[in-house]
Amino acid sequence: MIEKDAKRAIALGYFDGVHRGHQALMELAVKRAKENGAISSVFTFDAHPDTVITGQRVPLIVSESRRGEEIRERGGVDEVIFAHFNDEMRNMEWQKFVDDVLVGQFHACWIITGENNHFGYRGQGNPERLKAECERLGIGCDIVKNVSIDGVVVSSTYIRQQIAMSNMEQAAKFLGHPYALTGVVQHGRQVGRTIGYRTVNLELPPEMQAPPFGVYVSRVVANKEAHIAVTNIGVHPTFGLGDKACVEPHILDFDGDLYGKLIEVELLHFLRPEQQFSDTEQLKRAIAQDIAQTRAYFAQEHK
Numbered sequence: 513m514i515e516k517d518a519k520r521a522i523a524l525g526y527f528d529g530v531h532r533g534h535q536a537l538m539e540l541a542v543k544r545a546k547e548n549g550a551i552s553s554v555f556t557f558d559a560h561p562d563t564v565i566t567g568q569r570v571p572l573i574v575s576e577s578r579r580g581e582e583i584r585e586r587g588g589v590d591e592v593i594f595a596h597f598n599d600e601m602r603n604m605e606w607q608k609f610v611d612d613v614l615v616g617q618f619h620a621c622w623i624i625t626g627e628n629n630h631f632g633y634r635g636q637g638n639p640e641r642l643k644a645e646c647e648r649l650g651i652g653c654d655i656v657k658n659v660s661i662d663g664v665v666v667s668s669t670y671i672r673q674q675i676a677m678s679n680m681e682q683a684a685k686f687l688g689h690p691y692a693l694t695g696v697v698q699h700g701r702q703v704g705r706t707i708g709y710r711t712v713n714l715e716l717p718p719e720m721q722a723p724p725f726g727v728y729v730s731r732v733v734a735n736k737e738a739h740i741a742v743t744n745i746g747v748h749p750t751f752g753l754g755d756k757a758c759v760e761p762h763i764l765d766f767d768g769d770l771y772g773k774l775i776e777v778e779l780l781h782f783l784r785p786e787q788q789f790s791d792t793e794q795l796k797r798a799i800a801q802d803i804a805q806t807r808a809y810f811a812q813e814h815k
């Protein structure tokens with residue numbers, strides 16, 4: 513149980529996807545917390561500020577239901593504070609946010625932010641102002657230099673663009689881990705077994721930045737075990753059964769029952785777009801080829 517008035521080392525930002533820049537900030541938050549006998553925290557919002565401000569939905573790398581867990585697991589922080597991004601928060605002056613919220617309400621003894629972070633009303637809070645305010649308040653402050661890879665600054669925006677172009681390898685390089693979809697296995701329409709390839713069915717959360725419909729070399733993690741899989745994302749037009757997008761991994765050489773289990777589907781490599789085949793025989797041939805390519809991908813990886 514975390515005490516309400518415990519001291520905190522707080523990392524600031526939205527943290528969608530928990531990429532390599534975010535990881536640097538959180539490592540520092542954990543270190544500062546240890547040095548100061550404090551709790552390591554991430555302060556974020558329940559909705560993406562840009563979605564609220566512009567009215568245009570920012571598609572997420574990690575689904576809303578997984579965000580807290582993802583930040584804690586990947587960042588190793590003790591807690592994630594989800595503040596409600598309402599009008600009061602949106603219109604709050606940056607200094608009031610630091611003084612009243614971070615220090616007053618959450619007892620920040622150290623604040624950690626990236627050099628590109630802006631916060632408070634109209635984004636008027638910036639690292640220089642934060643540094644000066646922390647000095648005035650007598651608390652610690654770290655401004656983390658941008659983490660870049662191959663000359664490109666790591667950001668959630670860049671990673672979303674890579675996912676949208678089905679460039680899964682590049683997304684993984686910047687995230688520091690594969691892009692993954694998580695969900696509870698649902699009952700499908702049982703068509704899979706009639707075509708000879710059983711699939712595990714997951715819904716595609718609507719708020720996600722999903723990759724384009726198509727077939728992906730994958731790894732499925734279920735019951736703490738990783739399995740080789742090949743995943744179709746889309747509406748399976750060959751069967752013309754509506755337009756609700758599904759994530760459907762076929763786990764290779766697997767005959768278990770995963771209904772109702774929480775699984776993670778890592779999408780590692782794009783193979784081909786989803787297609788409307790004129791009959792199921794053609795679809796079966798395409799799937800056999802997808803499976804062969806998947807085996808070749810892993811064989812190459814383990815050489």
Ligand SMILES: Cc1cc2nc3c(=O)[nH]c(=O)nc-3n(C[C@H](O)[C@H](O)[C@H](O)COP(=O)(O)O)c2cc1C
Pocket residue numbers: 699700701702703704705709710711712713727742743744747748749750751760761762785786787788789795799802803
């Ligand atoms: C590797 C793989 C690739 C697939 N590719 C397509 C495709 O291109 N077009 C299509 O209509 N269905 C495709 N499917 C079929 C559907 O994703 C799904 O498996 C099928 O509709 C059975 O659905 P069910 O599990 O709900 O019964 C593919 C399935 C797999 C496993």
Ligand SMILES: Nc1ncnc2c1ncn2[C@@H]1O[C@H](COP(=O)(O)OP(=O)(O)OP(=O)(O)O)[C@@H](O)[C@H]1O
Pocket residue numbers: 524525526527528532533534536537624625626627628629656657658659660665666667668669670
């Ligand atoms: N490449 C990076 N290196 C260091 N710090 C970073 C990097 N990217 C983001 N940060 C910092 O991590 C915190 C959380 O970042 P946030 O998720 O708000 O931004 P982002 O990843 O740049 O996303 P977006 O692309 O939507 O702006 C912020 O303090 C931000 O400055």
